[in-house]
Amino acid sequence: MLSLTDHTALVTGAGQGVGRQIALQLAQHGAAVVVNDFYADRAETVAKEIADAGGSAKAVTFDVADYAAVAAGMEAAERFGTVDILVNNAGNAGPRVDPLAPAPPFWETGPADWSPWLATNLHGVLNTTRAAVPGMIERGWGRVINLMSDAGRVGEPNLVVYGAAKAGVGGFTRGLAKALGRHGVTANCVALASVRTEATAALLDDPAAAKKVLSNYVIRRLGEPEDVANLVLFLASGASSWITGQTYPVNGGYSFAV
Template identity: 35%
Template sequence: MNISNFPSFRLDGKVALVTGGSKGIGLAMACALGINGAKVIISSRKADELQKVVEEMNNQGLDFSWIQADVTNKEQVDNMVNEIIEHHGQLDILVNNAGMNIRKPLVEVEESDWDKVLNTNLKGIFLVGQAAAKQMIKQKNGKIINISSILGGIGMPSQTSYAASKGGINQLTKVWASELSPYNIHVNAVAPAYIKTPMTATWLQDEQRYKEIVGNTMVNRIGDQEDLAGPIVFLASGASNYVTGQVLHVDGGWTAK
């Protein structure tokens, strides 16, 4: 066996964009890419958060930069991708992560709630994915990783708009994988269960809720942000070149029970 033919998990020379990358799982995934050699651009709507994070990551030796953009705004999305190409000449990896949630029972969901969640979680994924795909088609290579959720495939109360958006992401992933495969572009999704982040910290303080979530896993714990590092690096690297159109559940065994 010629081991020189084995692909590397390293991302040296690659340019990666992570939307919603200034905090939570977005930042964790951005760090994982940077640790493995990628030049990482993080984006969000808040410039002050982006600046602070980039300074912190650069001080730790990672190659981070930032672009302010609202993923629901096509003009801002197109400008973001164009700016990356102008500065770096390529876009190799997209982690399509920006998202939000409004938890309400079905009968209490306002039309504005539905629109806000679907615009961010599904329209935003579409707009950024489309803009990145146009460049990757020119390059004839690329990796698109959409961030879904276990709620894209299972039912849970008070998740009407969020679950609908994540189910949509799963289907977009499969369609894009089929459509973009002739251009050597791989499209996959990562579907986490509950991950401990600043965003979920307050919600997870409910002792009964915490026990129920842990009880649904096989590993008897809630996920840490670091648990997403391996899956993201794998799907962003040459090690996953025979993997496309998949939804990888990072859920402690929840959906396998």
């Protein structure tokens, strides 16, 4: 039931970290994978990694925050295969240079500070979904899987606007699920806490900071990209055919879903 043979998946932000692992996992289960990233070399490296392992992949570079670029990228993706699995993984953790430095409070920021958070994390999801969903409706089958963050479920004082963008993704997904269900298309969210990736390396290399982070988790380890990819695989497959509009935390017990 986890076979994705004869399906084509588009994974945004798949050039590294969680997105890369999702792309690899879907390819291992038979999907043809369109590997998207903002950086062409990253996308091409992952696509080659899939091909070298015997899978089928194509690198497509575009910025999810640019709708015109997304539309052009979708055209390129559809020439490779009919996209019926969309994984909105691309995200922006914000413009902070030093991940160990405290973020300024929300009331000391302004629209120019908020824009990077909103453009990729919320508008990017709207853009790619708008581009992909008409084809899914036409074919009568599809999966939209949106990665969000526990910052959007429970709130984080240093990630106020980021959390707002991610919460918006959750609300968007629930509405989308109700709109698409009659067309055979499901939409679900996967909410993450701290996962060990290149983006978190600076934080996790600091022993004191890592210890503080781990104290928040019932399961005393950080997430691995594989933990996320396993759930995405399930939601992309036929095994999840009667599940839609849900948000599933993958967070080691950082917070609990009700």
